[in-house]
Amino acid sequence: MLGYPHHAAYVAEDGCAGSTPAVDELLARLAPGVMENAQREAESLAARFAEIAPGETFEAWDWHYVEEIVRAEQLTVDQSLLRSYLEFDRVLHDGVFAAATALYGITFREREDLVGYTGDARVFGVLDADGSTLGAVVIDPFTRPTKQGGAWMTSLVDQSTLLDRAPVVTNTCNFPAPAPGQPSLLSWDNVITLFHEFGHDLHGLLSDVRYPSRSGTSVPRDFVEFPSQVNEIWAWEPELIARYARHHETGEPMPREWIEALQAGRHFGEGQATLELLAAMLLDQAWHQAPADRLPGDPDDVEGFEQRALEAAGVAHPLVPPRYRSAYFQHIFGGGYSAAYYSYLWSELMDADTVAWFRERGMLDREAGERFRRRLLGPGGSVDAMETYRDFRGSEPDPRHLLERVGVS
Ligand SMILES: [Zn+2]
Structure with a gap:
């Protein structure tokens, strides 16, 4: 019909x-x-x-x-030993936030005066490079009995210039809740999840559109996982690992051979x-x-x-x-x-192509980040998704990078 x-x-x-x-x-x-x-x-x-x-x-x-x-x-790396070097707050500040600051010039300030929807949800104000308020992110990392399983991002307030609204997004995970007075120690998979969900958060936070219905992650299904998959890559960045992967008691950096073993086991x-x-x-x-x-x-x-x-x-x-x-x-x-x-693969096609683009320019390059922010994350769903992509990248995604990633050439 x-x-x-x-x-x-x-x-x-x-x-x-x-x-x-x-x-x-x-x-x-x-x-x-x-x-x-x-x-x-x-x-x-x-x-x-x-x-x-x-x-x-x-x-x-x-x-x-x-x-x-x-x-x-x-x-040769024992996953249980890694945890002592992956303390949640350090990973959040010196890994996830630090990557966003290096790339997009934005900074994060904890707002203890703002309460989240539950006791252990923490609210962070997000400031743009010039100090103006960009939005807020609610970080809700730990399991609790009434919480749904898995990890996700939610948009509580969609960005809109029409309604003069700043975005408020959540970063919701299910990491093991620490015992009272104890630090929260993450697994390597948890770290990747945190970066991934924060990639969705950035899509919402850096949105720059007129209509709220077109903001941030309001993009086609085969596009939406792309910015979050790209954001995972910074978890692997040696410069950042040196900052965020430190022993929670001694502050010692994670042994180099463990990082190498993690890299080697990636595929x-x-x-x-x-x-x-x-x-x-x-x-x-x-x-x-x-x-x-x-x-x-x-x-x-x-x-x-x-x-x-x-x-x-x-x-x-x-x-x-x-x-x-x-x-x-x-x-x-x-x-x-x-x-x-197939959407996951289509997102990965653009993800692999974008990571190759960042590699050419420097992984934590501010100018490259700025272009990704303004041309790709900013327009959200206000423009045809592939048009946004071509505008950012200057070409169609090259499948070669995806083929290389999955070991097919
Ligand atoms: Zn996702």
Whole structure:
């Protein structure tokens, strides 16, 4: 009735990808290399498994077990020791805030006179380079019994020049709550999460639009994760690690060999992780691009449909099933991600391209930050997302950087 060949085309049109062929092309481009990487990992894990359980067959469900054994053998850094060097306040001030100050010229001042929505939510005023007030961020890092799981950013007040409103955003995580009088010590994954959610916060805080409905993160689904993924990269910046990763009692910097081990382990297991995601993205497209007469008429054929779709896309690996099988792939039927599960990859396409751009200019370069702020974060959803991107970058995102990142060249 609406003139679209299928639901996937309708969804793609509203996103950055613009069309189903553009989505298909990116996914297809990755498939062979990603399969190869996963196969390489499969062979090496199968060899280790043969030593652990001689005579047994290595199966999909053994994968993570063997992978953790190999990870512990190869990576010499003990995650539990890292925590003593990752104290929450230090990571927040000397890592997350410091990166934003270096890049965008903004500073943060804790406002003890402003109360958050709960006792342990802290409010920080955000000041622009000239000292004027830009907005506020509510930092709510710890678990509590009534809190939903996961980590997210919320916009409490959307920025708008029409209504003369400054943005107020939250940074909500579920880090282990410290015992009274004790410091809160984070895992490395927690640190990345904090940077990630703060990337969404910056999108809201640095918004510069007229209408509140177009502010900050009001952008297409395949765009919204891009600024937050970019912000993760500063967690890895040696200059910042030296400042924020310090022992909570002695102030000693984190040993260099641990940082090197973290860097070395960054891509461990990525072949499998990328393949299971890619397979899920292709499966989502298969369901939503299929004409009605090609859909399984019988519940018993759901798995058959899935298998045929994965085979046709060249991503059927017996040891690496898709992240979600059809029967429990919630996102793509009622979860708002129908024909849009590819969004994560599309965001990563721009993320990888932008990180390459920052690398050329200097990772904490103020001028580069200023351009990213004014041309990309500022316009929010007031301009077509890809137009914003081209205006910032001067070109379309180059898939080469994404291919390099996932180890496919
Ligand atoms: Zn996110």
